[in-house]
Amino acid sequence: MSDPTTPGSPAATEDPGERRGLPGGATVPEAGIAFASAEPVAPEPAGKTFVQRGDRIFRVLAVGSGAFVVILIGAIGLFLLVQAIPPLLDNNDNFLTSRTFDVEDTANLKFGILDLLLVTVEVSLFALLLAMPVGLAIALFLTQYAPRRLARPMAYAVDLLAAVPSIVFGLWGIFVLAPVIEPFSSWLQANLGFIFLFSDGNVREGPNLFTAGIVLAVMILPIITAITREIFDQTPRTQIEGALALGATRWEVVKTVVWPFGKGGYVAASMLGLGRALGETIALAIILAATFEAFSGSLFDGGATFASKIALSFAELNNPLSAGAYIAAGLVLFVLTFVVNAIARAVIVRKVD
Amino acid sequence: MAAPTAVVDAPATFTKLATRRVITNQASSVVVWLAFLLALVPLIWVVWTVVGNGISAVLNSAWWSQSLSGLLAQEEGGGVYHAIFGTLVQGLICAVIATPIGIMVAIYLVEYGAKTRLARTVTFMIDILTGVPSIVAALFIFSVWIAVFGFPRSAFAVSLALVLLMLPVVVRSTEEMLKIVPDDLREASYALGVPKWKTIMRVVIPTALSGMLTGIMLALARVMGETAPVLILVAYAPFINTNVFGGNMASLPLLMTVERNNPTDAGFDRIWGAAVTLILIITLFQLLATFLARLTRVKTS
Numbered sequence: 001m002s003d004p005t006t007p008g009s010p011a012a013t014e015d016p017g018e019r020r021g022l023p024g025g026a027t028v029p030e031a032g033i034a035f036a037s038a039e040p041v042a043p044e045p046a047g048k049t050f051v052q053r054g055d056r057i058f059r060v061l062a063v064g065s066g067a068f069v070v071i072l073i074g075a076i077g078l079f080l081l082v083q084a085i086p087p088l089l090d091n092n093d094n095f096l097t098s099r100t101f102d103v104e105d106t107a108n109l110k111f112g113i114l115d116l117l118l119v120t121v122e123v124s125l126f127a128l129l130l131a132m133p134v135g136l137a138i139a140l141f142l143t144q145y146a147p148r149r150l151a152r153p154m155a156y157a158v159d160l161l162a163a164v165p166s167i168v169f170g171l172w173g174i175f176v177l178a179p180v181i182e183p184f185s186s187w188l189q190a191n192l193g194f195i196f197l198f199s200d201g202n203v204r205e206g207p208n209l210f211t212a213g214i215v216l217a218v219m220i221l222p223i224i225t226a227i228t229r230e231i232f233d234q235t236p237r238t239q240i241e242g243a244l245a246l247g248a249t250r251w252e253v254v255k256t257v258v259w260p261f262g263k264g265g266y267v268a269a270s271m272l273g274l275g276r277a278l279g280e281t282i283a284l285a286i287i288l289a290a291t292f293e294a295f296s297g298s299l300f301d302g303g304a305t306f307a308s309k310i311a312l313s314f315a316e317l318n319n320p321l322s323a324g325a326y327i328a329a330g331l332v333l334f335v336l337t338f339v340v341n342a343i344a345r346a347v348i349v350r351k352v353d
Numbered sequence: 354m355a356a357p358t359a360v361v362d363a364p365a366t367f368t369k370l371a372t373r374r375v376i377t378n379q380a381s382s383v384v385v386w387l388a389f390l391l392a393l394v395p396l397i398w399v400v401w402t403v404v405g406n407g408i409s410a411v412l413n414s415a416w417w418s419q420s421l422s423g424l425l426a427q428e429e430g431g432g433v434y435h436a437i438f439g440t441l442v443q444g445l446i447c448a449v450i451a452t453p454i455g456i457m458v459a460i461y462l463v464e465y466g467a468k469t470r471l472a473r474t475v476t477f478m479i480d481i482l483t484g485v486p487s488i489v490a491a492l493f494i495f496s497v498w499i500a501v502f503g504f505p506r507s508a509f510a511v512s513l514a515l516v517l518l519m520l521p522v523v524v525r526s527t528e529e530m531l532k533i534v535p536d537d538l539r540e541a542s543y544a545l546g547v548p549k550w551k552t553i554m555r556v557v558i559p560t561a562l563s564g565m566l567t568g569i570m571l572a573l574a575r576v577m578g579e580t581a582p583v584l585i586l587v588a589y590a591p592f593i594n595t596n597v598f599g600g601n602m603a604s605l606p607l608l609m610t611v612e613r614n615n616p617t618d619a620g621f622d623r624i625w626g627a628a629v630t631l632i633l634i635i636t637l638f639q640l641l642a643t644f645l646a647r648l649t650r651v652k653t654s
Contacts, residue, residue, distance in 0.1 A: 057550075062464070066471060076490075249377070250382070275484045282580035315585060
């Protein structure tokens with residue numbers, strides 16, 4: 001590093017003179033960079049190339065880092081796929097429709113993701129259902145209703161929820177929250193048990209999807225709130241003031257101006273929250289009780305999501321085939337979150353444009 | 354028929370409508386206030402639980418200066434020095450790798466990429482990377498580092514997985530900070546004949562440094578609480594291990610998951626003590642972020 005810089009200083013000081021001599025391109029340095037590849041065509045004194053070398057190295061580093069990120073995402077999919085293919089070929093069960101996940105015996109792999117997928121989707125959607133209205137109300141509160149002076153610290157308090165590590169949420173959920181909500185969940189089972197969502201579960205009270213969903217809702221709430229707030233904040237000031245001038249109440253401003261402007265962003269924010277919920281690992285691994293019974297669709301069932309199943313079983317694996325089976329499950333999770341996030345981002349980008 | 358009545362009753366209708374509007378408005382106000390208070394309930398409840406259960410453990414000086422080496426599961430005492438060490442080491446290695454790459458990506462996006470197709474792709478991929486679950490990041494590092502290259506499970510593998518989680522946050526925050534550096538500064542520098550890379554290093558980055566540091570520290574604080582990578586990529590050790598490329602190494606989240614299988618009172622104390630410690634470290638990093646931001650802020654006037 002130090003080598004090029006020492007001779008670099010005189011070259012750099014010479015440079016302005018060099019540039020001044022150049023008509024056109026050199027007056028706009030940005031253009032100078034853009035022309036870097038075309039410049040050798042013009043007759044140039046050798047002294048100038050040094051500065052360009054510094055620029056070129058820096059440019060290569062910057063572009064390389066950008067390309068690295070793109071390659072990285074591709075590599076994640078590719079490497080997971082490579083590890084997942086051998087066990088998928090050896091699988092004696094249907095990967096998509098089987099409910100068992102048995103990779104103990106590498107000579108007879110039987111694994112499928114149906115139950116994992118159903119549990120993951122149900123608990124995430126349940127969490128989303130709980131968090132969406134609250135997140136919307138909080139975003140409205142922070143942008144439209146909260147006292148100006150307090151809005152910032154209040155927003156910070158909600159953001160603090162995102163700073164709590166998920167393992168702490170998991171411990172809180174199973175040790176503290178589960179006993180507290182038990183009477184309510186028993187009531188639901190007794191009175192609404194005829195709906196499949198509230199029928200009796202296959203695990204004891206507490207470590208079920210119901211508890212997990214509430215904890216997940218708390219965890220995705222700050223994500224939904226933060227992004228929705230950002231979108232609502234971009235509502236054109238003039239439109240809000242126009243509505244107020246016409247005599248609209250605060251609620252009517254929300255209904256006629258803020259909501260039509262921000263609803264797309266709100267949906268996208270909720271999808272980002274969903275993406276987070278689908279991939280949440282340790283909180284669910286701690287809360288959900290394992291069970292050998294098939295998932296019935298009830299919120300009072302136990303079971304495992306993709307992420308919690310992988311987290312709990314992976315460390316003990318010592319052969320590539322069993323590990324590959326879990327990596328196959330991880331790949332499905334990756335694709336799932338990729339799709340959800342991509343849709344959400346597309347909506348947000350369109351909104352901003 | 355309806356029209357004349359409406360005219361006659363106009364004032365009355367108006368008053369009625371106004372009452373309804375007032376009530377709706379008040380009701381909406383109450384609802385959003387309640388929603389906000391509802392969000393504070395779990396926050397306060399979680400902090401209360403953690404502090405209430407864990408404070409006794411962390412107030413012991415041994416907690417900070419000893420490991421759990423040689424202690425039986427049910428034996429009270431010992432400390433989490435080893436786990437704090439592991440958490441900090443894994444976090445720091447991650448930061449050392451993720452920060453330069455993240456800053457270069459942000460520089461590319463703001464200074465070089467502008468609106469090119471590659472820049473749009475990179476932005477999209479950063480968004481996707483933000484949403485990659487930590488367990489998937491861990492599986493990816495497992496597939497590359499352990500399955501393909503054949504390295505053992507180690508703290509370094511954990512750091513690599515954390516890089517994937519930290520990188521998008523660093524890029525996002527740095528990008529935001531670089532964007533708000535006034536173009537006048539860049540143009541003034543170019544007008545003096547300073548080459549672009551030097552302009553970025555000497556003018557743009559120092560101007561944005563304060564915000565960049567905050568973003569990096571916050572990102573670091575976030576990844577240090579991650580549990581999924583440590584579960585998959587390293588095994589637990591109740592003592593200090595300074596070799597990041599091999600051997601078992603504890604960290605606070607890993608210690609908590611291990612002690613959860615310990616049904617004794619000692620295990621209970623350690624779980625919550627570790628939770629308090631983890632939250633303390635994260636808070637400390639956030640405070641440090643604010644402090645660094647203040648220290649490096651560009652002086653105006």
